[in-house]
Amino acid sequence: MIECRDLTKTFGFGKEKLKALDGVSFRIAPGQIAGLLGPDGAGKTTLMRHLCGLLRPDSGSVSVLGLDSVRESAKIQNQVGYVPQKFGLYENLTVAENIQLYASLHGIPKSDLAQRVPRLLKITLLERFTERMAGKLSGGMKQKLALICALISRPRLMLLDEPTVGVDVLARREMWLILRRIVEEENMTVVASTAYLDEADYCDQTLILFEGRLLAQGTPEEIRKKAEGLTESPTFEEAFQALICGSVPQRLVRKNPVREDAPVRIRVENLVQRFGNFTAVDQISFKIRSGEIFGLLGANGAGKTTTFRMLCGLNRPTEGQIEVDGKPLTQNLEKMRAQTGYVAQKFSLYGDLSVRQNMEFYGGAYGVRGKLLQERIAWAMDAFQLGPFARMNAEKLSMGFKRRLAMACALLHEPSIVFLDEATSGTDPISRHEFWKRILELADSGVAVIITTHFMDEAQYCDRILIMRDGRSIAVGSAEEIRKLGGNAETLEDAFVALVSDDHPETQTETHSASAVQEDGK
CATH class of the missing domain: 3.40.50.300 (P-loop containing nucleotide triphosphate hydrolases)
Known part of the structure; x- marks a missing residue:
């Protein structure tokens, strides 16, 4: 053939x-x-x-x-x-x-x-x-x-x-x-x-x-066997890593899981966003604590991006309230932006500028200058292994290193809240592993991290997950709680499919009967 x-x-x-x-x-x-x-x-x-x-x-x-x-x-x-x-x-x-x-x-x-x-x-x-x-x-x-x-x-x-x-x-x-x-x-x-x-x-x-x-x-099973002996019950992704590196990176775990009494950084109450007669986000409520990794998941068109844009202060809600550190976002917008790092799916790197020049530009945009900026650039070069590419134009970098540079630029001003919108899309497993290693380190240091992703294995790293469907919050909880809501599903992906499929815009069947976990707002 x-x-x-x-x-x-x-x-x-x-x-x-x-x-x-x-x-x-x-x-x-x-x-x-x-x-x-x-x-x-x-x-x-x-x-x-x-x-x-x-x-x-x-x-x-x-x-x-x-x-x-x-x-x-x-x-x-x-x-x-x-x-x-x-x-x-x-x-x-x-x-x-x-x-x-x-x-x-x-x-x-x-x-x-x-x-x-x-x-x-x-x-x-x-x-x-x-x-x-x-x-x-x-x-x-x-x-x-x-x-x-x-x-x-x-x-x-x-x-x-x-x-x-x-x-x-x-x-x-x-x-x-x-x-x-x-x-x-x-x-x-x-x-x-x-x-x-x-x-x-x-x-x-x-x-x-x-x-x-x-x-x-x-076959998939034959590929998995290439990682046997390197890790227990290897996944296909781990076999891929073994083929490239000859070894499987250590599986990532949180060193300092978020505490239940950690300060609430972001509180969302009854958030609504309408565009004309269309309601994109409908009465959602949740909170995000210091040091928490919070995942925002849903089918295409569920309202994730609209919610993300409201949290970042890019869209003004039609109804409802967003508080940052106990103060309304609308009254605290400049301070919020100063302490926020944002990595979009298509982060605007300047292809004709070198890696270092991109960092200098974004550092300056965040108000970091002089000796402090040079110290932060030195940190970023080391943390994201960008040193060998410091003089290379960003357009010449591989996708994985472009993502590293994007995250490095977003962290130069040491934000206490980080938004990651499909930030690992298109990268290889090794780059994703390094990316998430940094995210876990950020959370362990007390940074609040909010992510959207289509990779269910990434959602496993989240302390809590909110699943949206048709603009509404249908489930909020840990990965284990979400699996229970999805009919005691074996995997988070199976649970996600069970929760969103019945009302999915491409299937149009009856509403799922599983009860949703609702935020208590405390």
């Missing part, structure tokens, strides 16, 4: 050369789901574009469906469905109109669509949304619509480049179940890339890419 031999691809010229693929060789048998796993910059997209004949190798060869990717690229493209990261949906067209447009582009007769389209709509749970504008769909629903558009032509091979990126756990799980059903019912082969290593168990075969090299290929 697919065979790559010593595939190499380099971009750029002279000193600016980047080897995106470095001697990659593998085979994928027909009728399987193969997962390309690795962080941003691993080479997944470059490999995908070779598999569908859009790129020419510098050396080596690619055979797809028995066809050479260079000499017979047009034939490959006629038999392959390809969903890139930014699939070209037309947001001002409805779901039905998008499907019809892609069907006409493939020259598919209307008679063939009569059975094909209803079946695909049923499989993807989009039957009720055919008249909705594509621009009004959630992230997960857009991915499903893109999948339908690619499946219209009945391809023998489906290539999906990070189909679950940026969507919540439930939407990710649904996407993989849809792919499994298609493989089994249509005898199709699927190659899907992902940065989420926990998705490996949905695959028959996994290929681990890192910095353009293929580190390993095998």
Whole structure:
């Protein structure tokens, strides 16, 4: 079905050369789901574009469906469905109109669509949304619509480049179940890339890419065995770390768990945010103590980002109260911002400035100057292992080191409250491990940390978690308490799915009956 031999691809010229693929060789048998796993910059997209004949190798060869990717690229493209990261949906067209447009582009007769389209709509749970504008769909629903558009032509091979990126756990799980059903019912082969290593168990075969090299290929269980003897009951992520480093980092634990009598830094009471007739956040209440790691979780569109922006003072609530250190946020906004560090999902680093220059800029913006600024920069260089890159422009850093630099910049003024909005998105497990090591150290020192994340393993580090659905708080508690609320679920991910799925915008079933843990506001 697919065979790559010593595939190499380099971009750029002279000193600016980047080897995106470095001697990659593998085979994928027909009728399987193969997962390309690795962080941003691993080479997944470059490999995908070779598999569908859009790129020419510098050396080596690619055979797809028995066809050479260079000499017979047009034939490959006629038999392959390809969903890139930014699939070209037309947001001002409805779901039905998008499907019809892609069907006409493939020259598919209307008679063939009569059975094909209803079946695909049923499989993807989009039957009720055919008249909705594509621009009004959630992230997960857009991915499903893109999948339908690619499946219209009945391809023998489906290539999906990070189909679950940026969507919540439930939407990710649904996407993989849809792919499994298609493989089994249509005898199709699927190659899907992902940065989420926990998705490996949905695959028959996994290929681990890192910095353009293929580190390993095998079933998820075969990959896990590579970490046996290094740690007890190794996870897939720990096996990934073992492949790169030859060892598994020590599992992180809190040294100084938050005390129940610790001072309350942030208190939220009956918070409401409306945009016209739409209520984005509806009567939520909670508190965050000094030294606490507080996780804000929910499906896409649940209201997490809106809540985050209100907590940071970027949005003014329609109703309700936010207090910081016992004083209303509206009366204390400048002081709040001075003692707050904020790492956004897309932190605004200046690519044409060096690592040190970025720190100098952000330190100055926070009012840190002179000798103190140089001392804080020296601390950050050491703490985040950025010293060797001090003179390198930020745009040249890997994703993991960009995240380190972003966090370093946010901590230069020694904030006592830190907001982390999807701050580890796109980073590899080693970078995430180092990132969380610093977060735990911050919390142990008394800093209040508020996070949003789609990584359920990261949520395990939180002292308490608030889960939102349709703008409301449906559960607040420790990871263990959340698992109990989710029907004594084995994992936090299973509990999350159980709590949000019934009213999830893509399933539209009856409201879940599990009772929510409510804040007492004390």
